[in-house]
Structure formats: structure tokens, C-alpha cells
Amino acid sequence: MKILAFAASNSRKSINRTLLDHAIGRFKSEIDDRAEFEVLDLNDFEMPIYSVDREQESGIPAEARTFFEKIGSADAILISFAEHNGSVTAAWKNIFDWMSRIDMKLWQNKPMVILAASPGGRGGAGVLQSQIASAPFFAGDIRASHGVGSWYDAFDAETGRLTRAEDIRKLGDALATLALEPA
Ligand SMILES: Cc1cc2nc3c(=O)[nH]c(=O)nc-3n(C[C@H](O)[C@H](O)[C@H](O)COP(=O)(O)O)c2cc1C
Numbered sequence: 275m276k277i278l279a280f281a282a283s284n285s286r287k288s289i290n291r292t293l294l295d296h297a298i299g300r301f302k303s304e305i306d307d308r309a310e311f312e313v314l315d316l317n318d319f320e321m322p323i324y325s326v327d328r329e330q331e332s333g334i335p336a337e338a339r340t341f342f343e344k345i346g347s348a349d350a351i352l353i354s355f356a357e358h359n360g361s362v363t364a365a366w367k368n369i370f371d372w373m374s375r376i377d378m379k380l381w382q383n384k385p386m387v388i389l390a391a392s393p394g395g396r397g398g399a400g401v402l403q404s405q406i407a408s409a410p411f412f413a414g415d416i417r418a419s420h421g422v423g424s425w426y427d428a429f430d431a432e433t434g435r436l437t438r439a440e441d442i443r444k445l446g447d448a449l450a451t452l453a454l455e456p457a
Contacts, residue, residue, distance in 0.1 A: 275306060277452065278348035278384075280314040283356035284365035289425050290354035293391040296434060297352060297449060304446060305453045311352075312344065316365045324371040338372035345373075346382050350452045354389040360400035379413035386414055387448050390421040391429075397421025418448035 279298060281290035298311050319337040322328055345351065356363050362370070373380045388405050390398025398421045409416045422428050422441050429436055436442050 381414035397423030
């Protein structure tokens with residue numbers, strides 16, 4: 275089973291990347307140690323801001339095609355979304371918009387689990403809701419989601435563990451929904 279994973283943030287100190295790495299570790303230790311994760315960094319997919327003029331003049335950048343193909347070759351997708359002003363980061367929106375010009379059904383019917391980490395108490399509820407609402411239009415099959423709020427209390431950086439029983443359980447339950455896919 276090949277799982278494509280990324281934090282939808284371009285921050286070098288991304289808490290969503292920390293949550294993603296934690297989730298990958300738990301998936302391997304608790305669910306399927308044979309799962310292969312390919313972890314992408316949005317900084318490797320930086321492109322000019324999407325515009326119809328740029329697309330007409332220069333076409334779709336190679337980075338967008340590469341990302342799209344990586345989705346297509348994965349069995350499942352794990353994402354942790356940073357929330358910026360209630361929505362996705364500009365870094366992710368730009369990649370998403372370019373990919374949508376290849377094919378609007380860019381999630382390619384892959385099973386997905388979406389996570390979010392935020393320093394505030396709502397745990398990125400806005401960005402998670404926006405993704406759950408829009409996924410069907412982009413052929414996304416979101417199996418589960420979980421947002422971890424109050425991040426700096428919720429995650430112990432020294433032990434690399436979540437501190438709240440509810441987060442531990444809900445993250446485990448969310449990850450387990452990907453285990454149903456064939457190996
Ligand atoms: C431009 C901007 C907008 C933000 N908007 C929100 C928001 O709407 N909700 C929220 O919970 N946190 C918001 N934050 C705080 C982010 O959750 C915080 O920066 C977090 O670390 C982002 O995740 P990352 O570290 O993975 O990039 C915002 C931060 C920035 C810089």
C-alpha cells in the first residue's frame with residue numbers, strides 16, 4: 275500500500291508537518307508496518323501564482339503535473355492542512371488551482387484522511403469543513419478527518435506524543451479507515 279502524504283503548509287517549522295510525521299509513525303506502528311509513505315514538501319512545488327494569462331502563455335508547470343501524477347500513483351492520501359483565515363494556505367491553493375487545470379477530478383477517487391493542527395482551540399475546523407464540502411467536486415473520497423486544537427498543549431514535543439486521550443483515539447480511528455484498502 276502506497277500512501278501519498280503531505281502537510282498543506284510551506285512553513286519550515288510547520289506544526290502540520292509535525293502532526294503528519296506523528297500520524298505516519300502511528301500508522302506504521304499500529305496499523306500497517308508495510309505501508310510505504312511518500313512525503314511531499316510543498317516548497318518543492320512552488321510555481322507562479324495561477325493566472326489564465328500565464329496558463330495561455332506558458333501552459334501548466336511541470337511541478338503541477340508531477341504532483342498530479344503522484345496522486346494518481348498512490349493508493350491513498352494523508353494530508354494535514356494548515357488553516358489560514360479559515361481556509362487553505364495560499365501555497366496549497368496555488369498547487370491545487372494549477373492541478374485543477376489538468377483535470378478537475380484531481381483527487382482521482384483516492385481514499386483520503388485529512389488532518390489539521392492549529393494553535394487555536396478549533397483545530398482547523400474551518401479548513402477541514404471546506405475540504406469535506408468540496409472534495410466530491412474534485413473526486414475526493416474523504417474517509418475521515420481530525421483536527422488537533424491548542425497544538426502546543428496537545429502535542430508533547432519531547433515525547434513526540436499527543437497528550438489528550440480524545441486526540442489519540444480520534445487520530446487512530448481516522449487512520450484506521452485507510453487500512454481497509456488492499457495492500
Ligand atoms: C495568515 C495566517 C492566517 C491564519 N489563520 C488562521 C485561522 O484562520 N485559524 C487558525 O486556527 N489559525 C490561523 N492561523 C494560525 C495558524 O494555524 C498557525 O500559523 C499554524 O502554525 C499554521 O500551521 P503550520 O505551522 O503547519 O503552517 C493563521 C496564521 C497565519 C500566518
